[in-house]
Each structure stands twice: as structure tokens, then as C-alpha cells.
Amino acid sequence: MAIEPKGIIVHSMSEYFERDALKWLSRYNKETNTFDGTPLHQYPNPIHAPDWLVYSRLSVHGFISPNGDWIAGRAVPEKAAHAGKSIFGNLSGLNSHFLGFEMLVPGVNNYSQFINKIATAGTFSSAQRETALAKCREWMATYNISSNAVVGHSEVSGDDVRGPGKGKRDPGSSFDMDAFRGDL
Secondary structure, three states, X not given: OEOOOXXXXXXXXXXXXXXXXXXXXXXXXXXXXXXXXXXXXXXXXXXXXXHHHHHHOOOOOEEEOOOOOEEEOOOOOEOOOOOOOOEEOOEEOHHHOEEEEEEEEEEEOOHHHHHHHHOOOOOOOHHHHHHHHHHHHHHHHHHOOOHHHEEEHXXXXXXXXXXXXXXXXXXXXXXXXXXXHHHO
């Protein structure tokens, strides 16, 4: 289903996940140690972020690797499952209104490592930032999106929206959204 994009959400996630992270998902069967009926040991280790989203039944319109490469995800402007419970102005359920991409945090990270890295200066490369700026400018021109509607996931899906301790924290304080919007 195509959407009429009204904004862009900048996300971040680990570049890779340990195979055991599949145990977090509801389709994991702990009695048989299988995920979707396949023995866990048959899945790759580590799991690359684009594959992790497929296993999670989530999606974004693209990923930006640490070296700045763009990895295509869901076709634009198809609806993607990336924002979850989210609000921007008078819009809610931003999957139906916003495009989104993931800034990949280098390496294999557990949640604690990921949270620490997105709060640490230098986590995102200048190549990633340049690719993100180029992709946002392209989408802004194509869909007449204002720079004010380019937001971080935490800005539209934080504790104020999801409840105390349940809000999204990405892309993190190491990605200065105000400076990024200013450069658009």
C-alpha cells in the first residue's frame, strides 16, 4: 500500500545481532529451540540488520551502513512498519504517513551496548551523515516535505507517547537532529 509521505523518521539500530536475539521474538519456541519452525542454529550468526527486520516482521525504506552505503529496504513510497506507536502534530500512526531509514551502529551490539553507543559522540560516521542528508533531500524534493518534518524516532515515539520507560531512544544523542535539520 502506497502512502503520501508527510515526513521522514531517522532511526538507528545495531548493524548486526547475535542469533540468540531471535529468542526475543514471539515466534521463538523455547521447547524445541526453533524460530518459525527452523532450528535456531541454522540461522546466520550474526544476523545483519536488514535480515533482522525481516525476521521481526518490521521494515524501513532503507539502511545506511557505517561506510555510508545505502541499502534499500521497502520500496518508496510503500507503507513500512517502522514507527510503531507515534505522533507528529495532528498525525498518529506514522507508518501511514512517514518514510523511515536506519542509521546502522557499527558491529554486533546487545541492547546495553547499543544504547551506550547511540549516546557516544563519533558513533555515526561522516559518510553516514552525508548519505542521510542526500536521501532526505531527495525525498523532501520528491514529496514536498519540510525539514521540520524530518524527525528522530525518539521525537515522535518517546516516553510521552508510549509511556514512562517505554519510549524509543534512537537515533540517540550522538546524532544531533537539530544540526541535521539545519543542514537540510
